Every structure is written in C-alpha cells, then in structure tokens.
Amino acid sequence: MKLIFTIALRNLFRHKGKSLVIGIILFLGAFIMTIGNGIITGLNSGLQENIVNKFTGDIVLISEKQESNAVIISMMGKPIEMINNYTLIKKLLQGLPYIDKYIPLAQGTAMLLNEDGEPDFNFLLGVNFEEYQKMFGNLKVIEGRLPKVGERGLLLTDMNRKTNYEYLLNAWVIPPNTKVVTSNFSQEAKLSFEQHKLKIIDSMIFMGMNEKNSALDIKPSIIGVIKFKALNSFFGYLNLIDIESFRECFGYVTAQDSASSLDKDKSKLLAMESENLDDLFSDKQLFVQEKVNQNDYSLNNLQTKLEKKVTTNINLDNGTYNQVYIKLKPGTKLDNAVKKLNISLKKNNLGVKAITWKQALGEMADMATVIKVALFVFVMFIFFVAIIIIMNTLSMAALERIPEIGMMRAIGARKSFVALMFFYETLFMSLVFGGAGIVVGAIVIKILSLMNITTTNEMIQLVFGGDKFHPFLTVMDFVLCAIQLLIVTVIATIYPILVASRIKPLDAINRD
C-alpha cells in the first residue's frame, strides 16, 4: 500500500504540468460545487426562515372540502372553504407534542370600490393582530402604527397602496390623522404630488366575495401602512384585517354572532360543517326566528359598527376561519408530522386536512423547487465537465506511461496494483486541490454572506430565499461536498484505470 502511494505521489510531482491541469479542474469543480451547495442551503434556509417562520408555518390546515391545496397564493377562483370548528381543532392541536405554535386565520379576495363604484380586487388576511405578530413578527410599519390589543381595522400593505393608486383609486391612501410621507410615494404618486394633483384619502370600502353573495361592504379603519420584513414583493398583496371585520365582510359567522345568537345546538351543527345529514334532519330546531331591522344593513350603521375601536370581550375562536397555520417544534420531520396530524384530524372527524407549506403555497413553492433543481443541475453539470476533462487527461497520461506501466507488469505488478496507483494519484489530487476548492468556496460563501447583498427582484429573491443573499454551509454540506468530490474522483478514474490496467508488458517492449 505504502509502495503504491509513494509511486503515485512521486508520479504527480514528476508530471507537474498534467497534475496542475487536473488539480485546477478539481479545484474549480470543488469551488463551484461548494458555492452551489452554499446557495442551495441558503435558499432552503431562506425559504424556511422567510416563508415558514414569517408567513405560513410548516403545516397549513384547510377544510377537507377545499379542492385546491394552493390556498395561500391563489390569485382568483373559488373562495377558500370555511372552517367553523376551530375550537375543537384548537383542543386537538393543544394536545399534540410535536406542535409548537398555531394561528387560525381567514384569507379571501375582496372587491375594493372607488368613488365611482368601479371595483378592483384586494386580498385580505383576517387575523388576530396580536397573535399574528407573536407567531410571525414579520410586519414593518411605514406609516401609522400597529393595532392595539383587540383593536379593529386594516393594515394596508405598501404594495397594495401603490397598485390601488395606479389602477383604481387614483388617490393615495394614508392612515387617518397622519401626515403624508413623501418618501413612500410611488413614481406616479410623486409626480402627481409635485404637480399638486395628488388626492389623499384615509378610508377604503371593501366588499367581500363569497359563493352565496352574502358579503357586506365594510369600511375598516386604516390603522397603518405596512411592509413585510421579507419577501414583500411576494406577500405584499395581502392586506391584514382584524378577523371580525373579515368575517363581516365575507359573510362568515363572527365571534360576536356566536356569542350573541348561537345556542348550543347551532354551534354543534356549525362544528359539523353540515356534513352529517342525519343530524341536519333531526327534530331539533335549526333556525331561530329573529327580527332583523333593515337599518342593520345600512352603510351608516355599518360604519358606526366598525368605528368601534376595541372589540368586546368575546372569544374570537368561536367564529369562522378558513386556514390554520402551524409551526412544528424544532427537529420535527415535516412529512411525518403531516401524516400523524392527518390521522388525528381524521380520527376526531374534524373536517380539516393538514398540508405542507409547500402545497399551500402552490406555484411559488414549485418555482423555488425549480430554481433549486436548476442550481443542482448546474452543479452536476460542472461535475460532469470535470469528470470528462479529468478522465481524458488521465487516460492520456496512462497511454504516455505505457513503458513504465508495462515494465511494472512485466516484473510482477498485478493489474490491481496499476489500478490502485492511478486511483491514488487522482485521490491525492482530489484531497489537495479539491479540498482547497472547498475551503476557498467556504471562504467566498462567508464573504458573500457578510456582504449583505439585497434584491427587490422577485426571481432573484427566490434564488436568495428572501430579500437578502445569505448563503451558508452546514457540516452536512461539507460532508456532501466531500462525497461529491469522491464521486468525481471515482468516476473520473474508472476509464483511465481500465486503460492503464489493459497495458501489457509487451506493449512496453513494442513501444521501446
């Protein structure tokens, strides 16, 4: 073994030129591979940090009736199916050891009307602000403020404000009793402002859209204008609204309704989501005759209702939601958790299903996967090129060394000896040059990470896994790089080894 290693090592120094060529290829291959792995890890971690931790959690619960899983970024189409039994779901979630945090919310498409009654669409995310911030902490207020505990109203996103200004309202929305912040203007708004033509408004009317057309117009109080701390250009279309206003807007059962008008039987029926037809047709009374005053639906009355700044002490959980976002405890495997959770949900007949955040994100997660795969394919391509070049150079080296190898075979060296000699030569170069490539790659990854590179480009954000470019390498990445390098070494030496092993003693004599 030592003999083979000695000969292999000295051969490398003897053929310095060729060794250097192969070494440089190995160095570059390992370097690019390390950078690629660093970017892929950064992308994964970025997506995890920015999407899972800041927007969706690991698991999303949706109604079993929900046809499409892509509920988070579903631009148009059917409204998301309702979840009316959150209190029961909550009870289940509280008892599951692998679940860390969860938050119920409701998402829907609302029509925004301008003063001429023309509509455009805005997405609303109905949440309990306080719980939402505790769970995700991803809001950055650029005008106004965050809501107080229990306060009702709307957090308008900067992105929606600009879009609404440009395509519908032709007016710049600011929170009431706040000053115009000129630095937040869009180009068009800035131009109008300079020409003293900019119209400033401090309210908007939304009309929720649901399948039964039972939604209401609401005019929520605009508490603040926000940006999301990460991936704002992807999630900036989601205005945040307090859950009760959302329910009113979309005709959902509000917590207030539940508290005031639902008796025990109706709550039970709602919890069943009308799945159990036997119960529906039981002799129990389903509807309670209530006198409805026409004034309840007047705009003035609604506005008065919404001007109420603080909700009464009601349990928001009793109303309707359409999604529950769940964060898992660190170290929990996502797929296992989804599987276990679905079994528990089914067993308890809760009418909801658990899906992964990637399924809930739909196309966006697919795009991220495509980018990840593209990066991986690129790294593999580099590998392939490196393998071909190394293979070719080593095969040429084997042919040039026919007299030496043939003579070794003549005096008793077996084919395995020659094969091992070639393998050690490449292995040694892999260790030295490839190792150097990995080390330099790791240093470059560190430098790139420290450079704090940011982007607003949506595609690049997907590569970065967020607004910031934060590539990094884990111990597993180093192990992966070493394995990849070993694979390159083994594959690249197979053919040259075959060439060298086929050299016969007679070839050496004939060459002479």
Place this chain on the structure above:
Amino acid sequence: MNIIELNNVTKNYPLGNTTVHALRGIDLNISKGDLVSIIGPSGSGKTTLLNIIGCIDTPTSGSVKIEQQDISTLSDKKTTDLRLFKIGFIFQTFNLIPVLNVLENVEFPLLLMKKHSKDEIRNKSIKLLSEVGLQDHINHKPAELSGGQRQRVAIARALITEPSIILADEPTANLDSKTGEQILNIMKEINSKEHTTFIFSTHDHDVLKYAKRIIKIKDGVIDGEENQ
C-alpha cells in the same frame, strides 16, 4: 532436468494485410543452471522467443512449459505471479521505475511479493547493490545514473527475488564494451554461484564467450546450436 520446454512454438503477427511469421515451430529445452545465449540477426525472432519464454507474450501455437507448468492454461493473475516469483528480467533499455531511487527499484519486486519483512528487503537489496558495485548510489534516481549503472540496477532487481530463470534481452546493446563486459561477468558469476538459469539474446559475437550454450536463430527457426 528441463526448466523450460518449448514444443513446436509458432508466433505470427499481423502487419497490415500480411502476416509476419516471427517464430516458425521452435522446439527447445533448457536445463536448470544453463547460461544460454540466443544469437541471430535483427528480426530473426530472438526477442519474440525471449518474450514467450518470459510469459510476456503468448505463442500462436505450440506449448511452453516453465518448471513443468503449461503457461497457456494460466490466468493473467497467475501468469503475473509466475513472472514475479520465477522469472527475472533485464531489458535492453534499462527499464527502471523513474520515480523510485536505486534502492527502491531493487526492493520493488520483493515488496510486490509481500513475503518478507521490511528489514529483510532492505538488507537484501543493499547486499545485492553492493555485489553489483552500486552501494554508493542507492539514493540516486535512475536519471542520475549512467547506462551501465542502470543496467546493474536492473540486474540487482532481477536477482532480488532469487528467480529460477533470468531473461536478458540484449543486455549489453546500449553499453560500452567495458561496461558490457562487467555486466556479463556479474551474470556469469551469479550463474555459477546460484545456479540461476540465464538466457540472453545478442547479436554481438564477442558476448558469446560467456555462454555455456549458444542457440542460433534465423528467420524464426533454430538454425544451429553449440555447447561451449
């Protein structure tokens, strides 16, 4: 007792559209301890005959037996081992491993055998190198030696395994006459001391005086034989 037996050995090489008949039916027996010289003009088949005896090449037809063992039935591994354990080679062009120094080149076959301890190998190699007069050059690389010195290293390497047969293909061809004489004297001395069978090819008639037996070869057939 015959250590080498060749029976009707032929060797044909394809050369373009024609076939070169390098050996045309050789029958030859060589006894243990012989010092045989194969003589003949260039292209007569000397090297081909040595290659076949040395298991470096295979005959087109006929049989070759080394120590009663038919080499045509052996696998590549066994043929390699036969060369390692039974045969020593001294090539025309002093084939040494360029990256190993003199001592390591001599040690090389013994290291391949994996039968001896490190110290044994080292001591034996140094002793042999002293016998061929290279004790002061053990750390030199082949490129730092003269032709004669390199050929002496090759002799030491061929002897280190104590083989039954040593084949030398024109061992003095690239040497000056004085060095050539030294090399042949070493071979003769080892032959008489160790009873190692030596077979060397040459076309130099001055070399023949060292041989006990001279086999003349011409156009691939044995053209005559002399015992001295």
